[in-house]
Amino acid sequence: MKYYIIAGEASGDLHGSNLIKALKDQDKNADIRCWGGDLMQQAGGSLVKHYKELAFMGFLEVILNLKSIFKNIKFCKQDIATFQPDAIIFIDYSGFNLRIAKWAKEHDFRTNYYISPQIWASREGRIEKIKATVDNMYVILPFEKEFYETKHNFPVNFVGHPLLDALSNRPELNEVTFRSTNNIDSNKPIIALLPGSRKQEVQKMLSLMLSLTNDFSEYEFVIAGAPSLDKEFYSTFLKDANVK
Structure with missing residues (x-):
């Protein structure tokens, strides 16, 4: 299968790298293209954009870099369309990923979200966008499953926190x-x-x-x-x- 993974931060690079290793264990022919960092590349992903190019935070910095942000969004859509993945996997990084998820759903790509945006902490209204654009959500905190399923009637998969796996692999x-x-x-x-x-x-x-x-x-x-x-x-x- 062909996978397209998008992570935009150092933590996403760590968790994305372990995800890539797991995918390759399960799918020996996995072809993985990704946005992330050195760890994802070392795990076997073909790196498209490094997260160091994407780290804009705060209202003023976002405004000052709008041109770069929209350029990255446009490029990402074009790259996905060219690669034609069987599955897209979003890792956190909600401001960017939810925009791509909306476009991907409209173009009939299979969308998966690994590590949910923290909508239980802020901007809970994003649940409607998630429902409309995400085929499968994988959450890492136990209370998130109840939050999504009981409060918002949106089924999710609880997979546990990947940091536990990362630590177990680091003697x-x-x-x-x-x-x-x-x-x-x-x-x-x-x-x-x-x-x-x-x-x-x-x-x-x-x-x-x-x-x-x-x-x-x-x-x-x-x-x-x-x-x-x-x-x-x-x-x-x-x-x-x-x-x-």
Whole structure:
């Protein structure tokens, strides 16, 4: 089968890469074309666009990059039409993916959404667009199944959180190994700071998170850095913060 997968962020690249590996295990002849990142490409997908070219966040940045955004949407539709996939798989990234899903449904492509947009947290009205454009929804959080099926009468498939699979395949993330590799005090509990994967998110959130670290010296704080951002970028925020 031919698959077209669209992910627009670092997390989507991670989950998309594991999805590609699973698809290739089940379908030895899988032909996969994708928008994503290095991990999806390494897993065997033919990379069309890197997510680093797509990360626009916030009203002002979106407005300033509207030309690029619409150009990417047009190109994506053309590329799908040329490739003629048997299935399209959307991974989160709702602002872009729901636009493509609408077009894809109108052109009789089979649409699948893996990792639902968080409509239970904001813009719940998007459920009508999802109902109209998505053939199969695969959710990763238990409450999402009830949210869709009970509240909105839209059947979905609960598949569990892919991060659990990702961690099980990374022995270097074993706690003892992780502490040793990163020179972390073995007696202190670890608190992970997750400021996001986009530069704008990190700029907005990380300073606030770090402002609290010195008040909790009994813990070790660790920043979960995004692969799309250099260590030097994070270092500008650290100063005297109690963080690795």
